[in-house]
Amino acid sequence: MTRKTMHLILGNDCAVTVHEPPLPLTPRFSLSGEYVTVSPHTDQPTHETLLSETFGSVDWLWSGDDEFRFAAADRGLRGVILTVPETLATDAESDRMRSWGRAPRVPGNVRAVDSRHFDARPTRVRWVSETGDQVVCAYESGAGGASQDVLRLRSAPCFDLVFVDRALSGWILDRPADFLVQEWEYAPSRPAPDGVADVLRDCLGTFGEATIGRMQDGEAAAPEVLRSLRARAPTCRRTPVATCCATSWAGSWRAGVTRLPAESRRAGRPSAAVPARPRFDLRHPRGTLYGSIGQA
Template identity: 30%
Template structure:
């Protein structure tokens, strides 16, 4: 199968998916699949690869390919803050099943992979599905290409129209750190859902508007995260972003209009 990623830029599906587990950088609100472990290694990785990448003020999703064999060697996806309603999320198709596979670029040249705009959340946030737009749900998917453990590209009419992450709570971390290999604690899964509510619409809009009930809920989640003793690696990843919201909206008085 050949996939279109950016107008006339295409890649062919191979039999070799990436082996690295995803890292769900919760404070950065992105999912990374790559071998680099710090900023220096990341910069070297960019020099040695080509594809779609962040550049100055432009922040598309990322697919990076090896210069020599044109094989996919890394990926990065940004989580939309616009959450689809429950009715639309329920329309995400269960088929076709995920087919593990990598990608081989047709040509050695850069392209731009647009970020997705809609976040569809399965019950219990067992799967996060990020779509180009909700029109994708009006027709069946052609394929799900599992480019890495629990990460799949969604294909419709030969074009990549989104991506999904299964069991996102398992991969919670910060920046370049590897996720905890142990399974998440049940309490962490519940907190993950509460935090995801807080950083997506419509609750995020209420926090930004300083609606009292939303701020009270934010403070309660913040305190619960601080108090939990188990699974601290994942909890600290959640706490990092929630603490920023508390500082920006719950602790600071609103600016006075002139």
């Protein structure tokens, strides 16, 4: 069985096959929004149009799902929106994800075997390479074995879907600093200014879930790290990475539930004690008017 005829699995149970060519779309990395977009839409109206013309997974209501949208006509992948997780990879996970970056690239896209909606939970951990030239996000923990079959599918310029033993296990974005945006606008046409890649590397490698928790707990040292990162890149103050470094991520919301202050967590108060702000928000670029209609 060749790679083009074997069935691969996306999300919970979406079977796909490999076909050509890759998507002719430039990736976009919203650091403040914590998601990567490889899709033809550039704003809310065009996103709504895309949802109406495609099927697949979508972040509707408070599901928190990643978005994989397939064309109704030929079932080929049209676009994705993928969450960049806050949790940093452990050493064992980093070794596994680093090995994906050494796997040979196979150009191609994926096509769904049948036309139906499915669930696609976001990746769980992230890793950034020592040089800052790769961001890798993975679903499951564990180092994995050498006997595993890794398919690194170059689905768009500088963007790979990684399948391990035929199941989607993560994804890779090369040269992430070159694709920084605020929301869904087009990525810059020129490479990032000097210093941006290094600051982005340290930003992604430093500000994980634990650091955000310390900021919310009021530790004075955490905001100072943000200020020092921004000071290291005076030539890129107007770029998204500088904007993100100038603000606190302490107000991040996940799946409609906000984080609790340290004293509340120690007291064992449930998250429901704090008014929830839905991640599904029409004012946010990842919000969608379709919601459950888009999944009906």
